Amino acid sequence: MEFQLNNTFTDELPADANTSNDRRQVTEACYSFVLPTKTKAPKLIHVADAMVNVLGISKEESESEEFLNIFTGNEIIPNSKPYAMCYGGHQFGHWAGQLGDGRAINLGEIEHNNKRWALQLKGVGATPYSRTADGLAVLRSSVREYLCSEAMYYLGVPTTRALSLALTGDKVMRDVLYDGNPAYEKGAIVCRVAPTFLRFGSYEIFASRGDTKNLKVLVDYTIKHLYSEVEQGTKEGYVEFFRAVSHKTLDMIINWQRVGFVHGVMNTDNMSILGLTIDYGPYGWLEGYDKKWTPNTTDAEHKRYQYGQQSNIALWNLLKLANALYPLIEDAEPLEAILNEYKTLYAEKYIGMMKAKLGLLKDDENDKQLIKLLEDNLKLTETDMTIFFRNLSKLPKDMVLPEKEGSDFLDVVKDAFYKPEELKSETLWFWKDWFALYLNRLQKEELSDAERKEQMDKVNPKYVLRNYMSQIAIDASDKGDYSIVNELYMILKKPYNEQPESEKWFVKRPEWARTKVGCSMLSCSS
Numbered sequence: 001m002e003f004q005l006n007n008t009f010t011d012e013l014p015a016d017a018n019t020s021n022d023r024r025q026v027t028e029a030c031y032s033f034v035l036p037t038k039t040k041a042p043k044l045i046h047v048a049d050a051m052v053n054v055l056g057i058s059k060e061e062s063e064s065e066e067f068l069n070i071f072t073g074n075e076i077i078p079n080s081k082p083y084a085m086c087y088g089g090h091q092f093g094h095w096a097g098q099l100g101d102g103r104a105i106n107l108g109e110i111e112h113n114n115k116r117w118a119l120q121l122k123g124v125g126a127t128p129y130s131r132t133a134d135g136l137a138v139l140r141s142s143v144r145e146y147l148c149s150e151a152m153y154y155l156g157v158p159t160t161r162a163l164s165l166a167l168t169g170d171k172v173m174r175d176v177l178y179d180g181n182p183a184y185e186k187g188a189i190v191c192r193v194a195p196t197f198l199r200f201g202s203y204e205i206f207a208s209r210g211d212t213k214n215l216k217v218l219v220d221y222t223i224k225h226l227y228s229e230v231e232q233g234t235k236e237g238y239v240e241f242f243r244a245v246s247h248k249t250l251d252m253i254i255n256w257q258r259v260g261f262v263h264g265v266m267n268t269d270n271m272s273i274l275g276l277t278i279d280y281g282p283y284g285w286l287e288g289y290d291k292k293w294t295p296n297t298t299d300a301e302h303k304r305y306q307y308g309q310q311s312n313i314a315l316w317n318l319l320k321l322a323n324a325l326y327p328l329i330e331d332a333e334p335l336e337a338i339l340n341e342y343k344t345l346y347a348e349k350y351i352g353m354m355k356a357k358l359g360l361l362k363d364d365e366n367d368k369q370l371i372k373l374l375e376d377n378l379k380l381t382e383t384d385m386t387i388f389f390r391n392l393s394k395l396p397k398d399m400v401l402p403e404k405e406g407s408d409f410l411d412v413v414k415d416a417f418y419k420p421e422e423l424k425s426e427t428l429w430f431w432k433d434w435f436a437l438y439l440n441r442l443q444k445e446e447l448s449d450a451e452r453k454e455q456m457d458k459v460n461p462k463y464v465l466r467n468y469m470s471q472i473a474i475d476a477s478d479k480g481d482y483s484i485v486n487e488l489y490m491i492l493k494k495p496y497n498e499q500p501e502s503e504k505w506f507v508k509r510p511e512w513a514r515t516k517v518g519c520s521m522l523s524c525s526s
């Protein structure tokens with residue numbers, strides 16, 4: 001296999017002079033050279049055909065022994081020097097010091113069709129940044145990261161991508177419930193792909209050490225290769241860079257809110273400098289619409305990273321990035337202005353996004369209220385976000401609401417209710433009021449029912465990767481049956497399309513999944 005390598009990261013940025021694999025603090029460097037640990041019996045579970053194409057790899061090549069060996073870390077791409085990146089981060093609101101790629105090793109950058117892609121293997125053994133952990137990843141978290149990165153891409157959400165999912169043949173010890181009962185699980189490796197894996201924490205680490213020289217080198221590199229529209233090497237340019245990062249971050253969050261995605265661990269080391277969704281851990285999708293929901297058991301008490309807080313947390317994280325960039329700008333005012341602008345922009349874009357979900361194109365001064373009332377109603381009784389919005393597009397705008405009691409008017413969205421028996425008295429009245437407002441509001445629009453449905457179905461996905469779906473794929477994979485991984489991969493490539501043969505995945509979370517580990521809440525253990 002031949003790759004067009006262009007390793008700008010290692011060519012242009014300072015390396016750690018120490019090339020041993022001892023765990024250590026690494027200063028004045030963006031990365032350390034390190035080799036993947038060889039695996040015992042690597043075996044490919046799935047290869048993302050779309051990514052294979054993007055990287056210019058042929059189908060035959062992707063089926064070769066060489067591909068298997070390279071993407072499980074057993075063979076190194078000629079002329080590449082694998083490395084782990086150094087970064088720090090604020091975890092759950094506190095500065096955590098140096099973190100870095102503790103279990104990810106970058107293979108290099110491939111250029112194809114004028115695009116540059118960094119390739120990274122996750123779960124290929126310890127690096128200088130592994131701290132007390134083993135550098136490995138288990139099958140369950142790898143299936144989740146692999147499927148979700150691609151699913152998010154097809155949903156139109158900015159994200160890192162995935163090329164391949166493989167078993168290592170090695171066993172990995174994990175205590176899934178953190179209850180003192182560790183057990184062996186199958187080890188796995190995902191090859192992740194992105195224009196860059198730089199995170200907010202990559203900049204914070206230099207600022208925290210007062211290393212303005214290397215901070216500047218890294219920011220200049222980032223602007224040169226990833227924000228080429230921004231002026232290089234000036235204070236104004238650095239401010240513009242921050243503004244651009246802020247806009248990209250905002251766009252990512254709006255998209256998360258649109259599809260009901262909850263990241264679960266929005267620490268600054270998990271915030272991509274390109275506003276890509278990165279580091280899929282204990283993430284989840286809103287099933288019952290609940291702004292306070294988080295899938296992460298580690299965050300169950302404070303719910304710092306709950307769905308409804310993601311925008312504020314992104315802003316908090318941007319503030320930390322602003323602090324890190326400050327030494328290059330030495331003027332807080334323009335940075336503060338950008339953070340304030342984020343708040344205004346978010347409020348505007350959120351309304352715009354929700355209006356699109358409701359099929360509303362025109363402006364109406366009551367739209368904000370209409371959205372607020374809908375959000376309140378979605379919480380009255382457990383209501384599935386994805387099914388509700390997807391099916392709402394079938395509402396005829398000339399539907400007449402009944403005078404008397406009865407819930408027939410909710411028929412188009414009835415599949416979204418987990419407890420339809422609760423649709424009575426007050427709850428029913430609230431819904432009737434909302435439908436009256438919405439139907440009235442639809443009269444203002446010029447689209448026909450069919451046109452509105454078409455518009456709405458482009459932003460309200462039919463298929464998302466619910467945790468229980470991943471868990472079914474994981475349980476099967478654990479037994480050596482990878483067909484469900486492939487089935488979900490294929491369905492999630494067209495999340496906005498009707499796929500009649502896959503209706504079984506367009507259902508509410510089944511009751512058995514409500515409490516099953518991995519299906520509702522997840523720990524960080526991975």
Ligand code: AMP
Nearest residue numbers: 099100101102103130133134135136279
């Ligand atoms: P995360 O919460 O997954 O974003 O990880 C936070 C930090 O812990 C990062 O620096 C990871 O590289 C590191 N980390 C997580 N799991 C492991 C592991 N099994 N081995 C080594 N480092 C890890």
Ligand code: MG
Nearest residue numbers: 269270278279
């Ligand atoms: Mg991380």
